[in-house]
Amino acid sequence: MGLDGEVGKAQRAAAAGEERGQQPTIFSKIIARSVPATILYEDEKCLAFRDVAPQAPVHFLVIPKRPIPRISRVGPQDAELLGHLLVVASRTAQWHGAQSVYHLHLHVLGGRQLAWPPG
Template identity: 70%
Template structure:
């Protein structure tokens, strides 16, 4: 437990985020893009890929990643907005969620840095659905 809150001991994704080395490559996602690590791909185009999460936290849990390696959402630069990469990732998340049957809603999560529980330093959107999400999330 933390000194100041009733949270459980650090384990799982939080522990991975604390141990993550940061902005180094290659990541598991670059290996998935290179097809050296298998993934269940739901969508792919010239800018991004969507695939199922290997450790789902909801009945439907997939990731949307850019093919361009951006380590963190806080490291997005002007060039990423000029080509509308971020908007494209959200549109792909929405279309893929619809294709996965998430008609009653879903959650989109972007973790940033160790305090945001980011354990893979390649920008990625988690799309979670198929059940009622709780609030607050953290």
């Protein structure tokens, strides 16, 4: 299956999810405390918690409390929230993390349905 096949599969999965409406995600359940998590930081805008299947000695997630379904849905109205997530990630990493490449960077993976860990 080529790239077009994988992209098409991802697009169909996204469309099917939108047709069903916004279903609760594991993250919304963690925010609601119906799924347990080891919370490292919380404020009115976001939550930071340890990953349940860590891929490194320190592996945590920082999520907005207001769901943004995917990066392609981000707009100018989200700039303050996304900046806040980076500040919280920085503070949490100072308490709990380490860094190996000293140049700020974001990982964006796509083009096919991904498993974890990506590869």
